[in-house]
Amino acid sequence: DQQVKQNSPSLSVQEGRISILNCDYTNSMFDYFLWYKKYPAEGPTFLISISSIKDKNEDGRFTVFLNKSAKHLSLHIVPSQPGDSAVYFCAASEDQTGANNLFFGTGTRLTVIP
């Protein structure tokens, strides 16, 4: 039972434009959400996170939006750069302290075209 879903396996965007990656979840107990980026032959790298008490968190070119009522979050990358090309995983946890496991989505492969 996939509790975190990324329904778009791939996304292509022109350099300089906005990339929007989407994620849906089913578990209402999730309290903390994260995005990870993964390059081939490397482990996932933490990108940005958001607590359930917020609806937006911004870090440079990256912004995560959370809509708790819709159980939906999205990652916006503006402007997109070729170096952003990677697989992006959405993850969620019931615990903000790190004591519980992370539930990951299946990933979205982003390709930024120069």
Place this chain on the structure above:
Amino acid sequence: ETGVTQSPTHLIKTRGQQVTLRCSSQSGHNTVSWYQQALGQGPQFIFQYYREEENGRGNFPPRFSGLQFPNYSSELNVNALELDDSALYLCASSAGTHYGYTFGSGTRLTVV
């Protein structure tokens, strides 16, 4: 400051065999989690160790077991390997918070 290192990087085993995967945590990190990532899937939580004690377990059978040592390095052991155990195994260490998780590059296990 070194990151998380995993060994070996690749491994081929025969069905029914046993395997041990190793992880060296990032300096200062006392929590380690192991994840299994099957092809085309996201990582799935196997278990977590905190100060040498198991601190949570995902939906994996008992033939998946682990250890954490006093220096916070860790092992994942899988007995009676099955073909479906073929996957990338990721180790992640943390000082205790999710945003502090650092993942290793993983061990690619192939069971034939």
